[in-house]
Amino acid sequence: MATPDSAIALNRFGLGARPGDAPPADPKTWLTAQFTRFEARPQALAKVPSRSAVIGQLADYVAQLRMDGRSKRRAQPTSLSAGAPPQADAQPDPLKRFLRQTIRDDYLTMNAARLSSALTTDNPFAERLVYFWANHFAVSVDKLPVIGLAGLLEFEAIRPHLFGRFSDLLIGVEQHPAMLVYLDQAQSIGPNSEIGRLAAMRGGKQRGLNENLGREIMELHTLGVRTGYSQADVTEFARALTGWTVSGLARGPAARFIGGGDDGSFTFAEALHEPGDRVIMGKRYPQQGEAQARAILLDLAANPATARHISTKLARHFSSDDPPQPLVDRLTRAYLASGGDLPTVYRALIDSPEAWAPKPLKFKTPWEWSVSALRAVGQRDIDPQAAAGMLNQLGQPTWKPGSPAGWDDIAASWAAPEALMRRVEIAQRLASKAGSSVDARALAQKVLPGEVSDATRTAIARAESPQEGLALLLVSPEFVRR
Amino acid sequence: MLSRRFFLSAGGATVAALAMPRMVFARANTSRRFVFIIQRGAADGLSILGPTGDPLHAGLRESFDQGLQNGAKLDSFFTLHPALAESAKMYAANQALFVHAVASPYRDRSHFDGQNVLETGGSAAYQLRDGWLNRLLGLLPAGESKALALSDTVPMALRGGNQVSSYAPSKLTGPSEDLLQRVAALYEPDQQLHALWSEAVATRTMAGGVEADGLNGAAIGSVAAKLLAGENGARIAMIETNGWDTHSGQQGRLAAQLRNLDGIIGSMRTGLGVDWANTLVIVATEFGRTARPNGTGGTDHGEGSLAMLFGGAVAGGKVIADWPGLSTAALYEGRDLKPTTDLDSLIAGALAQQYALEPARVMTTLFPESRGTAFAKPLIA
Numbered sequence: 001m002a003t004p005d006s007a008i009a010l011n012r013f014g015l016g017a018r019p020g021d022a023p024p025a026d027p028k029t030w031l032t033a034q035f036t037r038f039e040a041r042p043q044a045l046a047k048v049p050s051r052s053a054v055i056g057q058l059a060d061y062v063a064q065l066r067m068d069g070r071s072k073r074r075a076q077p078t079s080l081s082a083g084a085p086p087q088a089d090a091q092p093d094p095l096k097r098f099l100r101q102t103i104r105d106d107y108l109t110m111n112a113a114r115l116s117s118a119l120t121t122d123n124p125f126a127e128r129l130v131y132f133w134a135n136h137f138a139v140s141v142d143k144l145p146v147i148g149l150a151g152l153l154e155f156e157a158i159r160p161h162l163f164g165r166f167s168d169l170l171i172g173v174e175q176h177p178a179m180l181v182y183l184d185q186a187q188s189i190g191p192n193s194e195i196g197r198l199a200a201m202r203g204g205k206q207r208g209l210n211e212n213l214g215r216e217i218m219e220l221h222t223l224g225v226r227t228g229y230s231q232a233d234v235t236e237f238a239r240a241l242t243g244w245t246v247s248g249l250a251r252g253p254a255a256r257f258i259g260g261g262d263d264g265s266f267t268f269a270e271a272l273h274e275p276g277d278r279v280i281m282g283k284r285y286p287q288q289g290e291a292q293a294r295a296i297l298l299d300l301a302a303n304p305a306t307a308r309h310i311s312t313k314l315a316r317h318f319s320s321d322d323p324p325q326p327l328v329d330r331l332t333r334a335y336l337a338s339g340g341d342l343p344t345v346y347r348a349l350i351d352s353p354e355a356w357a358p359k360p361l362k363f364k365t366p367w368e369w370s371v372s373a374l375r376a377v378g379q380r381d382i383d384p385q386a387a388a389g390m391l392n393q394l395g396q397p398t399w400k401p402g403s404p405a406g407w408d409d410i411a412a413s414w415a416a417p418e419a420l421m422r423r424v425e426i427a428q429r430l431a432s433k434a435g436s437s438v439d440a441r442a443l444a445q446k447v448l449p450g451e452v453s454d455a456t457r458t459a460i461a462r463a464e465s466p467q468e469g470l471a472l473l474l475v476s477p478e479f480v481r482r
Numbered sequence: 483m484l485s486r487r488f489f490l491s492a493g494g495a496t497v498a499a500l501a502m503p504r505m506v507f508a509r510a511n512t513s514r515r516f517v518f519i520i521q522r523g524a525a526d527g528l529s530i531l532g533p534t535g536d537p538l539h540a541g542l543r544e545s546f547d548q549g550l551q552n553g554a555k556l557d558s559f560f561t562l563h564p565a566l567a568e569s570a571k572m573y574a575a576n577q578a579l580f581v582h583a584v585a586s587p588y589r590d591r592s593h594f595d596g597q598n599v600l601e602t603g604g605s606a607a608y609q610l611r612d613g614w615l616n617r618l619l620g621l622l623p624a625g626e627s628k629a630l631a632l633s634d635t636v637p638m639a640l641r642g643g644n645q646v647s648s649y650a651p652s653k654l655t656g657p658s659e660d661l662l663q664r665v666a667a668l669y670e671p672d673q674q675l676h677a678l679w680s681e682a683v684a685t686r687t688m689a690g691g692v693e694a695d696g697l698n699g700a701a702i703g704s705v706a707a708k709l710l711a712g713e714n715g716a717r718i719a720m721i722e723t724n725g726w727d728t729h730s731g732q733q734g735r736l737a738a739q740l741r742n743l744d745g746i747i748g749s750m751r752t753g754l755g756v757d758w759a760n761t762l763v764i765v766a767t768e769f770g771r772t773a774r775p776n777g778t779g780g781t782d783h784g785e786g787s788l789a790m791l792f793g794g795a796v797a798g799g800k801v802i803a804d805w806p807g808l809s810t811a812a813l814y815e816g817r818d819l820k821p822t823t824d825l826d827s828l829i830a831g832a833l834a835q836q837y838a839l840e841p842a843r844v845m846t847t848l849f850p851e852s853r854g855t856a857f858a859k860p861l862i863a
Contacts, residue, residue, distance in 0.1 A: 188770060363674075415674060415675075415678055417678045417679070417681040418682060420675070425657050435637075436594075456668065459667065459668045461592075464593050464595075465522045465523070466594050466597075468658075468664070469723070471661055475665055477668070477672045477675055478671065480675070481788050
């Protein structure tokens with residue numbers, strides 16, 4: 001029997017109902033049961049390229065670039081004397097083009113696998129949490145080296161820790177090659193480290209500390225902006241993080257210093273690490289090596305500011321753009337009392353009346369809308385090019401938010417005139433593909449149990465063709481929100 | 483090279499409301515061509531071919547259908563809508579034939595159900611699982627035909643055991659004008675969505691509207707002709723047109739719809755060249771519209787409507803109608819043109835003549851639930 005809560009469980013907590021989904025009789029149990037049923041590596045993700053393959057392609061690409069750079073420098077005097085511009089860029093190297101395409105294919109495969117997992121999962125609440133955390137720990141594929149790695153961050157670092165402690169999730173993410181490369185940590189060098197001193201002696205190119213990852217961990221991943229840490233704290237944290245890098249990215253002499261294998265695994269390179277104690281927000285960290293940054297991360301994860309930051313974002317995602325304070329307080333208490341145990345926080349959320357308010361509270365993001373629309377028409381997978389094209393057109397290319405802050409989770413960022421027109425266009429295309437075999441009148445009751453307004457019901461019934469009826473269902477006010 | 487039975491579905495959102503007409507083709511071993519054009523949404527037969535000679539017409543529709551004053555007078559009774567200029571020329575050349583007050587066996591007023599009956603050839607919705615156009619393929623010498631599936635879906639009329647495939651041009655088309663209007667109505671009570679939508683539509687209009695990104699009728703007809711023409715051309719085609727559900731603003735919308743339909747047929751004639759002589763085109767809709775205009779400048783769902791036959795193969799230049807009259811007593815349930823001719827019989831008769839098949843066999847194969855008999859009047863020259 002469908003109750004208002006079963007529709008909310010399916011659509012607000014889940015990813016949208018499929019035609020065959022029975023409305024859960026006990027919505028809360030249906031949600032908590034997903035904690036244990038969740039598969040970190042479901043069938044849909046079985047065939048994504050491995051990390052060592054992606055890292056290998058990337059290393060080859062970078063090596064090719066270096067080689068081009070050297071030959072271009074050598075060729076330059078000749079071309080200058082001949083009065084002609086350098087030719088190197090006019091004809092892109094076929095090998096370079098091939099590698100670029102290979103890396104791009106990795107991305108397309110991973111995006112399609114992600115979508116396929118969203119369409120076939122029986123644990124849609126858990127999958128929604130994956131997307132929540134992937135956006136919280138955002139990387140963006142507008143940096144070439146990240147294109148093939150972004151999906152792996154989600155599959156390898158986020159999914160396995162989804163129902164563990166926040167601190168484990170945090171460390172898993174910060175040690176993943178995608179994050180280390182995206183926020184420039186892999187190249188950060190302690191000025192007084194072995195390599196730092198060597199470089200200073202040679203007086204070569206200015207290379208040294210990079211604060212990018214340290215800053216974003218504090219500002220975005222844990223404490224939140226303006227929560228009491230200073231620029232000095234950021235710099236100290238960056239020093240502690242030196243040595244955290246990726247094996248297999250460097251070729252040639254540099255690889256010697258980094259050590260580890262060549263498979264893209266996290267590695268601690270002592271030769272890059274800034275020696276000495278660090279002091280952050282008044283606390284001294286005497287640990288040496290990898291343990292130093294790890295200890296700092298554990299403290300950051302336990303900080304009340306982090307608890308509040310995470311709770312606010314979760315509350316926003318499941319209740320409203322402007323999350324109610326009592327809900328945020330309740331989640332914060334659950335986080336702190338459990339030592340950042342994520343299932344405890346999720347349970348507090350599920351038990352909060354604010355998340356079960358009957359009126360739709362959130363305007364779906366393009367990803368959410370696409371997934372729910374494809375689920376509604378019963379599609380189980382999608383051509384990789386078509387998947388990327390659709391999300392591009394809707395304005396939310398996967399893993400490409402353009403900044404480490406991730407995509408906004410408020411309606412103002414998504415509810416725009418042209419964006420709405422795009423949804424109507426895609427709805428018409430999906431409906432036309434579904435053909436006249438789908439009866440939108442019956443489907444509406446199944447995917448929005450008890451939630452279909454009279455206006456929508458009438459509009460669908462009066463549509464001039466089954467396809468038009470289906471398109472109207474997919475863009476109805478009930479369906480574009482959750 | 484089109485050496486196999488195939489199906490094409492070409493997208494095109496066009497001016498006003500002729501939205502995304504789609505084409506479907508199939509090849510059979512015969513030189514005769516048949517094209518079925520479906521008008522989804524219930525086309526208003528009384529506006530398309532006005533019974534201006536009926537003494538009650540003026541009272542019912544004179545101001546509503548004032549455009550008919552500029553239309554071609556086909557005889558002392560019927561006037562063709564002026565947007566159908568090419569069609570009128572074909573009528574003069576005996577290549578167009580109209581059958582009025584016609585309807586499928588369906589007597590309710592749901593588009594979905596009505597189209598299902600029209601396409602399956604059953605007597606009730608969802609009674610049959612395949613389409614009459616597919617069953618027609620079984621009556622024709624099939625040769626070495628096989629399916630070629632390129633994209634998009636096969637419409638109900640062509641679905642079934644005989645192989646048919648689909649093709650759609652890669653260019654994606656914008657949403658139909660009709661859908662845009664319905665979305666506007668759906669968003670009307672929703673403050674946020676209404677504001678966003680109004681702006682989106684205004685921008686679209688400024689940018690030149692949907693005309694720019696879709697194919698117009700003439701272009702669709704040309705594509706269809708290319709795929710039908712010549713020795714290796716397809717033999718059977720279906721073109722879907724949407725946007726006929728004119729509950730409001732009918733005069734402008736219907737004129738635009740008809741211009742596009744006229745364009746499809748005109749450019750098919752041009753593009754087919756010598757093959758036009760062997761071609762039969764049937765245009766039909768799921769049901770008609772109310773005889774009286776409604777309060778919003780349109781008409782509501784009705785019953786009897788119009789079927790149109792075009793082509794060099796057609797014994798044209800005439801209107802066939804067992805005219806039921808327009809008095810309230812003569813109207814079906816006091817509101818709709820009463821159907822006096824059975825669309826199933828008309829289609830079966832026309833196809834039996836076109837392909838020289840036994841009429842009774844065509845009737846029972848295409849419309850197995852019907853108790854009627856195939857039209858015997860000469861439809862094909």
